[in-house]
Amino acid sequence: MNWRRRSKNTWESEVDQSGMFLEDLARRLDTEFGVDVSKENLVEWAVTEDNAAAVRPAFLEHRTGLMVAGEESVTAVRTAVFVTDRIVKKLRSLDPCLLVTHHNFDYYEDERGFQPIRSAQIQDLLDHGHSIYVAHAGLDTHPVYGTSLALATLVGIDVKEHFYDYFGAPTALVGDAGGLEGEAFAEHVRKSLQRPKVSVDNHGARVRVVAVVAGGGDSPDFLEEAYDRGCDTILMGTLENRWAIPDMQPDHGLFLRLNDSLRLNLVGGSHFGTERPAMIRLLDFFRDMSVPCEYCEDEELLNAD
Numbered sequence: 137m138n139w140r141r142r143s144k145n146t147w148e149s150e151v152d153q154s155g156m157f158l159e160d161l162a163r164r165l166d167t168e169f170g171v172d173v174s175k176e177n178l179v180e181w182a183v184t185e186d187n188a189a190a191v192r193p194a195f196l197e198h199r200t201g202l203m204v205a206g207e208e209s210v211t212a213v214r215t216a217v218f219v220t221d222r223i224v225k226k227l228r229s230l231d232p233c234l235l236v237t238h239h240n241f242d243y244y245e246d247e248r249g250f251q252p253i254r255s256a257q258i259q260d261l262l263d264h265g266h267s268i269y270v271a272h273a274g275l276d277t278h279p280v281y282g283t284s285l286a287l288a289t290l291v292g293i294d295v296k297e298h299f300y301d302y303f304g305a306p307t308a309l310v311g312d313a314g315g316l317e318g319e320a321f322a323e324h325v326r327k328s329l330q331r332p333k334v335s336v337d338n339h340g341a342r343v344r345v346v347a348v349v350a351g352g353g354d355s356p357d358f359l360e361e362a363y364d365r366g367c368d369t370i371l372m373g374t375l376e377n378r379w380a381i382p383d384m385q386p387d388h389g390l391f392l393r394l395n396d397s398l399r400l401n402l403v404g405g406s407h408f409g410t411e412r413p414a415m416i417r418l419l420d421f422f423r424d425m426s427v428p429c430e431y432c433e434d435e436e437l438l439n440a441d
């Protein structure tokens with residue numbers, strides 16, 4: 137793909153630099169991830185009185201896609217799972233980029249969980265010319281860069297079928313893991329994710345047929361469907377749910393109680409840890425277009441206990 141390029145004078149050096157038009161990149165992402173036809177609402181919970189003034193009116197209307205627009209010309213794309221203080225700080229020293237995030241939220245690996253991106257964080261990004269694009273359901277269900285698919289590929293699971301509808305396409309999958317003992321599989325997952333720990337609920341079965349769902353996965357209907365499809369194990373994001381959100385803990389409790397009777401092995405790699413592989417894999421999409429890109433790590437979330 138050829139990008140329109142434009143020259144840009146910077147007051148620091150007065151040297152011409154070339155960049156890509158933000159709107160071209162956003163349009164290409166809209167098409168690839170079905171954002172232009174998505175019914176997903178990424179305004180709810182994420183846009184608040186505090187940050188609404190910095191959010192694009194078009195995002196408020198379409199409710200997904202390009203959320204914050206910095207300079208109209210960007211020099212690179214950076215990907216991240218969440219927009220946290222670590223990511224904002226790292227971008228301070230970099231030329232204007234498009235930050236492609238899986239969640240248009242800040243995130244804490246404790247009872248706070250998902251939090252709206254603060255206006256101060258957005259302003260910090262805007263002060264340095266950066267923009268925010270959110271690719272959520274369209275990335276979760278993407279046939280190449282999907283979050284569960286990227287996770288399964290990283291762990292070496294042989295994908296057999298896709299299931300669990302999410303905004304019109306399957307977001308989870310069933311695959312063959314080869315028959316490792318439960319503990320050995322969990323350790324293999326931990327190492328693959330580069331995490332200090334994984335959460336494990338081991339019921340003794342060898343790990344052969346695995347349901348894979350990145351991010352969450354702790355819902356009773358998902359567990360039931362995985363069981364009905366013959367799975368002995370679920371590789372998921374949120375086995376340990378710490379969020380102090382009304383209605384969430386009871387649902388998580390139902391999930392755990394249901395598994396007391398279904399007895400699937402459960403391995404949880406954390407919300408961040410299981411969605412991180414997709415944000416790394418997504419770099420291939422930009423490389424194929426010759427767009428400079430890199431994954432922006434959040435070491436605190438990667439190393440959280």
Ligand SMILES: [Fe+2]
Nearest residue numbers: 239351352411
């Ligand atoms: Fe997620």
